[in-house]
Amino acid sequence: xxxxxxxxxxxxxxxxxxxxxxxxxxxxxxxxxxxxxxxxxxxxxxxxxxxxxxxxxxxxxxxxxxxxxxxxxxxxxxxxxxxxxxxxxxxxxxxxxxxxxxxxxxxxxxxxxxxxxxxxxxxxxxxxxxxxxxxxxxxxxxxxxxxxxxxxxxxxxxxxxxxxxxxxxxxxxxxxxxxxxxxxxxxxxxxxxxxxxxxxxxxxxxxxxxxxxxxxxxxxxxxxxxxxxxxxxxxxxxxxxxxxxxxxxxxxxxxxxxxxxxxxxxxxxxxxxxxxxxxxxxxxxxxxxxxxxxxxxxxxxxxxxxxxxxxxxxxxxxxxxxxxxxxxxxxxxxxxxxxxxxxxxxxxxxxxxxxxxxxxxxxxxxxxxxxxxxxxxxxxxxxxxxxxxxxxxxxxxxxxxxxxxxxxxxxxxxxxxxxxxxxxxxxxxxxxxxxxxxxxxxxxxxxxxxxxxxxxxxxxxxxxxxxxxxxxxxxxxxxxxxxxxxxxxxxxxxxxxxxxxxxxxxxxxxxxxxxxxxxxxxxxxxxxxxxxxxxxxxxxxxxxxxxxxxxxxxxxxxxxxxxxxxxxxxxxxxxxxxxxxxxxxxxxxxxxxxxxxxxxxxxxxxxxxxxxxxxxxxxxxxxxxxxxxxxxxxxxxxxxxxxxxxxxxxxxxxxxxxxxxxxxxxxxxxxxxxxxxxxxxxxxxxxxxxxxxxxxxxxxxxxxxxxxxxxxxxxxxxxxxxxxxxxxxxxxxxx
Amino acid sequence: xxxxxxxxxxxxxxxxxxxxxxxxxxxxxxxxxxxxxxxxxxxxxxxxxxxxxxxxxxxxxxxxxxxxxxxxxxxxxxxxxxxxxxxxxxxxxxxxxxxxxxxxxxxxxxxxxxxxxxxxxxxxxxxxxxxxxxxxxxxxxxxxxxxxxxxxx
Numbered sequence: 001x002x003x004x005x006x007x008x009x010x011x012x013x014x015x016x017x018x019x020x021x022x023x024x025x026x027x028x029x030x031x032x033x034x035x036x037x038x039x040x041x042x043x044x045x046x047x048x049x050x051x052x053x054x055x056x057x058x059x060x061x062x063x064x065x066x067x068x069x070x071x072x073x074x075x076x077x078x079x080x081x082x083x084x085x086x087x088x089x090x091x092x093x094x095x096x097x098x099x100x101x102x103x104x105x106x107x108x109x110x111x112x113x114x115x116x117x118x119x120x121x122x123x124x125x126x127x128x129x130x131x132x133x134x135x136x137x138x139x140x141x142x143x144x145x146x147x148x149x150x151x152x153x154x155x156x157x158x159x160x161x162x163x164x165x166x167x168x169x170x171x172x173x174x175x176x177x178x179x180x181x182x183x184x185x186x187x188x189x190x191x192x193x194x195x196x197x198x199x200x201x202x203x204x205x206x207x208x209x210x211x212x213x214x215x216x217x218x219x220x221x222x223x224x225x226x227x228x229x230x231x232x233x234x235x236x237x238x239x240x241x242x243x244x245x246x247x248x249x250x251x252x253x254x255x256x257x258x259x260x261x262x263x264x265x266x267x268x269x270x271x272x273x274x275x276x277x278x279x280x281x282x283x284x285x286x287x288x289x290x291x292x293x294x295x296x297x298x299x300x301x302x303x304x305x306x307x308x309x310x311x312x313x314x315x316x317x318x319x320x321x322x323x324x325x326x327x328x329x330x331x332x333x334x335x336x337x338x339x340x341x342x343x344x345x346x347x348x349x350x351x352x353x354x355x356x357x358x359x360x361x362x363x364x365x366x367x368x369x370x371x372x373x374x375x376x377x378x379x380x381x382x383x384x385x386x387x388x389x390x391x392x393x394x395x396x397x398x399x400x401x402x403x404x405x406x407x408x409x410x411x412x413x414x415x416x417x418x419x420x421x422x423x424x425x426x427x428x429x430x431x432x433x434x435x436x437x438x439x440x441x442x443x444x445x446x447x448x449x450x451x452x453x454x455x456x457x458x459x460x461x462x463x464x465x466x467x468x469x470x471x472x473x474x475x476x477x478x479x480x481x482x483x484x485x486x487x488x489x490x491x492x493x494x495x496x497x498x499x500x501x502x503x504x505x506x507x508x509x510x511x512x513x514x515x516x517x518x519x520x521x522x523x524x525x526x527x528x529x530x531x532x533x534x535x536x537x538x539x540x541x542x543x544x545x546x547x548x549x550x551x552x553x554x555x556x557x558x559x560x561x562x563x564x565x566x567x568x569x570x571x572x573x574x575x576x577x578x579x580x581x582x583x584x585x586x587x588x589x590x591x592x593x594x595x596x597x598x599x600x601x602x603x604x605x606x607x608x609x610x611x612x613x614x615x616x617x618x619x620x621x622x623x624x625x626x627x628x629x630x631x632x633x634x635x636x637x638x639x640x641x642x643x644x645x646x647x648x649x650x651x652x653x654x655x656x657x658x659x660x661x662x663x664x665x666x667x668x669x670x671x672x673x674x675x676x677x678x679x680x681x682x683x684x685x686x687x688x689x690x691x692x693x694x695x696x697x698x699x700x701x702x703x704x705x706x707x708x709x710x711x712x713x714x715x716x717x718x719x720x721x722x723x724x725x726x727x728x729x730x731x732x733x734x735x
Numbered sequence: 736x737x738x739x740x741x742x743x744x745x746x747x748x749x750x751x752x753x754x755x756x757x758x759x760x761x762x763x764x765x766x767x768x769x770x771x772x773x774x775x776x777x778x779x780x781x782x783x784x785x786x787x788x789x790x791x792x793x794x795x796x797x798x799x800x801x802x803x804x805x806x807x808x809x810x811x812x813x814x815x816x817x818x819x820x821x822x823x824x825x826x827x828x829x830x831x832x833x834x835x836x837x838x839x840x841x842x843x844x845x846x847x848x849x850x851x852x853x854x855x856x857x858x859x860x861x862x863x864x865x866x867x868x869x870x871x872x873x874x875x876x877x878x879x880x881x882x883x884x885x886x887x888x
Contacts, residue, residue: 065835196836197828203840204812204817209774243753262765263754331871333837335775382837383835385871411774635877661780662778670878670879
């Protein structure tokens with residue numbers, strides 16, 4: 001037998017030599033961090049073939065209820081010729097998974113999936129070579145299906161498991177390994193059921209909240225009374241009646257710890273703690289005015305095409321409008337939880353963080369641990385839709401475990417989850433548009449006020465309270481995108497006024513920035529259409545040439561049963577209710593998904609209540625990997641954004657967030673949930689694009705446009721509460 | 736430490752608690768390792784901890800352990816298993832009516848109590864019945880379809 005070193009093999013990169021190079025991996029993975037490669041260049045980092053015919057796929061992209069696991073299994077299975085049901089995806093374990101980056105920006109499949117697909121395509125070539133050797137037939141006459149390599153012309157084959165089961169391929173991923181032609185797909189595109197759903201429906205799915213360890217203690221952290229306040233004193237006698245409580249204090253970081261979870265919860269409620277007063281916040285009342293007046297860091301033109309100012313001056317008609325989106329919370333249904341078992345300068349942390357590797361590196365840096373000895377293991381959390389408080393909870397657990405020398409489970413309270421999760425920022429947007437005598441958009445100027453972004457990790461609450469020096473990054477995602485119109489417009493400028501300060505800690509919240517920018521741009525587009533007495537659908541189609549853009553709008557309009565006429569059409573009544581329809585279109589990041597949404601709403605003029613009767617969405621994200629899972633995501637994007645547009649606003653006074661539970665931070669409930677029809681445009685010949693958040697962005701504009709159609713009133717400030725709409729309708733009568 | 740006896744998923748059990756006001760939620764999760772019941776708010780606002788007490792849907796976070804003594808508790812685990820699911824569980828799987836799944840147990844338990852009392856509920860009855868159960872992922876339409884499917888099964 002020919003033997004080669006690992007280095008030789010990786011250098012050769014050839015599939016043929018692999019036939020002689022498989023190495024047993026009996027001690028695979030779980031026995032130590034050094035066993036399994038995690039280097040991005042190696043096939044074995046992503047794929048493990050087991051002797052029973054199953055395969056494990058490893059990725060740092062995590063499934064936060066989005067269906068990523070089944071989609072990745074389908075992409076890998078398609079290349080390997082192995083059914084997706086035989087593939088298990090293991091996500092977000094820093095000891096086992098290659099670092100493909102955190103999970104966000106809809107990159108789960110665009111990066112995570114495509115890298116794995118390429119590794120699988122490389123493995124396919126190796127499997128064909130191995131089988132050619134075994135079967136004594138040329139590789140190019142072989143094919144793989146159902147986990148068996150066999151002659152394409154027929155005849156007996158050989159199981160993949162018997163070729164490479166429990167052994168490593170020792171092979172570098174070949175970026176040129178041929179991919180299966182989309183026309184031959186039998187696995188990708190199928191609406192396969194997700195592997196996690198049966199366990200979730202029977203109470204057997206394991207969440208981070210369910211992680212237990214021998215000797216594990218339950219902790220609750222006592223947050224300061226105000227943002228920025230520090231600890232004055234603790235009255236330990238206030239919880240004397242509660243058994244088995246230990247109070248842990250590190251600087252101003254205060255927690256109660258107990259072997260009994262209920263005792264820890266009661267102690268956290270009853271412990272009397274005094275804090276210094278702090279009043280650093282501007283308050284959420286009139287936050288739009290505060291934002292406009294906020295101290296600027298700098299201005300930045302993110303789009304500059306032609307001369308918008310000059311063209312505005314020569315326009316026949318100009319319009320301007322101001323839109324505002326408030327701070328919003330991830331408002332995860334299950335408050336964040338983490339378990340840490342720190343020993344010496346290393347240990348293990350179980351977390352639902354969307355970025356295990358980034359979290360590991362930051363925890364190590366902040367708490368003085370050795371990143372090579374620290375392992376972060378992802379376990380499912382409650383849906384997080386960006387970066388919720390999961391990383392903060394992990395920091396709480398690490399600080400506590402390190403301090404008391406025992407495994408610690410930290411779960412946040414509802415109040416802390418909604419009050420202290422890092423938030424999606426407020427957005428103030430001014431738009432001015434100019435139209436010429438033929439109705440062409442000749443000038444478009446968007447100005448947006450946004451909190452300045454700073455590189456580095458977000459400051460962890462626990463470290464701040466404990467007085468530990470750390471990075472103070474301020475990031476909310478790519479929040480300037482989609483501030484320009486997707487339509488023919490000769491002169492366009494998008495100017496960002498970066499503000500120096502933000503009242504609350506920021507983070508990425510689903511479709512960051514785009515959610516408000518598209519709300520503004522597509523509301524304003526509707527305002528232009530109304531000013532020109534053009535039908536909203538026709539107005540858009542008349543200014544779009546990209547056939548993919550036109551197709552989603554046309555399909556949405558057809559599904560809705562759209563009748564061409566200008567908006568508004570106030571007074572259209574159904575009983576005592578005003579009825580109207582709205583549409584919005586967007587190309588995500590001006591480079592990705594094409595999405596059009598139309599909806600029918602009713603408005604009760606007596607109460608200001610908006611009811612959404614039905615929603616139709618046509619969605620083109622290129623290649624569809626799993627049609628049902630994709631629809632589930634799009635439906636979720638739409639219903640969650642109806643919630644954000646109708647109800648959600650983080651409120652705060654000078655000291656702290658005051659929207660801290662489901663009464664003060666209400667979200668959509670079942671009686672309000674409309675039927676949603678999703679029409680997928682599948683383009684197998686086109687690159688796939690992420691779909692976890694894009695359909696979020698056009699929802700609020702379609703809703704506002706429908707309310708305008710029904711009432712003639714333009715809602716430019718989110719949320720569209722009953723009080724806000726009732727006030728706007730006060731001086732109007734509908735006959 | 737007092738001891739409280741009750742029936743749990745068809746078995747007679749006994750739980751110790753130092754506090755008679757300890758919510759059933761923590762007893763189920765920590766004394767019986769029944770992790771299907773979820774902590775969502777501790778305020779009775781979200782429904783993630785819904786279980787059945789004597790056949791009626793209750794919030795386990797608002798149900799004191801001393802009130803459970805002598806009664807019958809059913810959790811999502813007692814309703815059915817992956818291999819032998821209740822018709823609601825089977826319907827939720829058939830409709831793929833979950834995203835993160837954190838609310839799912841509470842949804843199914845609330846719906847199970849509804850179906851036990853109203854065998855053929857209207858769509859509006861289902862919506863009203865689930866009005867106190869929050870879903871953050873926006874899976875509402877699938878959950879409604881699943882309950883309708885189960886009611887017809």
